[in-house]
Amino acid sequence: MSIEHKVPSIISVGGRSSALAVIQSEHVAELIKKTFPHIEETPITKYKTLGDNVLTKPLYSFGGKALWTKELEDKLENKELDIVVHSLKDMPTTLPQGFVLGGITKREDPSDCVVLKAGSTYKSLSELPQDSVIGTSSVRRSAQLKKLYPSLKFESVRGNLVTRLRKLDDPQSPFACIILASAGLIRQGLTNRISFTLNKDEMYHAVGQGALGLEIRQNDPVMQHVCDMIADKEATVCCLAERSLMRSLEGGCSVPIGVESSFNKDTSILTIHGCVISVDGTEFIEASIEKFIDDVNMDSNEAGILLSAKLCELGAKEILESIRFDDIK
Numbered sequence: 001m002s003i004e005h006k007v008p009s010i011i012s013v014g015g016r017s018s019a020l021a022v023i024q025s026e027h028v029a030e031l032i033k034k035t036f037p038h039i040e041e042t043p044i045t046k047y048k049t050l051g052d053n054v055l056t057k058p059l060y061s062f063g064g065k066a067l068w069t070k071e072l073e074d075k076l077e078n079k080e081l082d083i084v085v086h087s088l089k090d091m092p093t094t095l096p097q098g099f100v101l102g103g104i105t106k107r108e109d110p111s112d113c114v115v116l117k118a119g120s121t122y123k124s125l126s127e128l129p130q131d132s133v134i135g136t137s138s139v140r141r142s143a144q145l146k147k148l149y150p151s152l153k154f155e156s157v158r159g160n161l162v163t164r165l166r167k168l169d170d171p172q173s174p175f176a177c178i179i180l181a182s183a184g185l186i187r188q189g190l191t192n193r194i195s196f197t198l199n200k201d202e203m204y205h206a207v208g209q210g211a212l213g214l215e216i217r218q219n220d221p222v223m224q225h226v227c228d229m230i231a232d233k234e235a236t237v238c239c240l241a242e243r244s245l246m247r248s249l250e251g252g253c254s255v256p257i258g259v260e261s262s263f264n265k266d267t268s269i270l271t272i273h274g275c276v277i278s279v280d281g282t283e284f285i286e287a288s289i290e291k292f293i294d295d296v297n298m299d300s301n302e303a304g305i306l307l308s309a310k311l312c313e314l315g316a317k318e319i320l321e322s323i324r325f326d327d328i329k
């Protein structure tokens, strides 16, 4: 029997219970149904993970990103779920034994964007008055902006998207704007809140930003086939390379590594830029490479390793070490 015929008529898709996660799970369920017309049901399950319950505390104090994935992997393991949908950005670059990244679907806009307090009309960050407060909890974002705009101030802002927007718009709050991933706003139908996006000369985005990662059980050829059929090649090449870079630099949660990548389908050439920046924005290194992609997995992975080596020659490890010891604990 061909693998195509082994695809069951019910596939259980699951993810976290946040509004964004539910939209993402539904998106993947739709992709599956469109690709496999015989599938009758793709029940979606929403789980509250440990991570959802600790949003009041800084994420880095929980060490690593497993807090978003552990409960979901338990459901995969006991077969309550067949596919777990994650924001790829939140997935660890190395998964626990027994689970694999089965596929990456078409990427939404990977950029970061500025969301201005309701009513303001600035066209770029350079127009903001001195000492304006920018809301972000991401060291990658604040470090890159400190480098370009040393006169701006940064404050942490947490909570789900609606909470963050409410804090921003509160006239009593100090925030002139907040920085968010464009993809999250677009997916939640809030594109109109994107005041302007940041280009790669201002801000390299996070590894995997804007992409969805499909986690499955290891040795599950049928679900691997389902993932292969709904995966997007361009997103896969770019994101595998970005994740390989992150893994090679041993950058975990919230370390300031930024990337920008593109894959030319006609020439099969991947271009990937990466940067590492100190928390205060004063030390910054960047490099890029181009690589011909023949074997998607092997060559994308190799691209990340090569870029990591190039960044290390320029001093990436020293910057990352100083961050690990001084700031992130």
Ligand SMILES: NCc1[nH]cc(CCC(=O)O)c1CC(=O)O
Pocket (backbone or CB within 6 Å): 087, 088, 089, 090, 179, 180, 181, 182, 183, 184, 208, 209, 210, 211
């Ligand atoms: N850090 C949390 C997170 N994880 C995924 C997204 C949405 C964007 C994406 O899918 O990459 C966000 C929100 C944000 O960073 O603004």
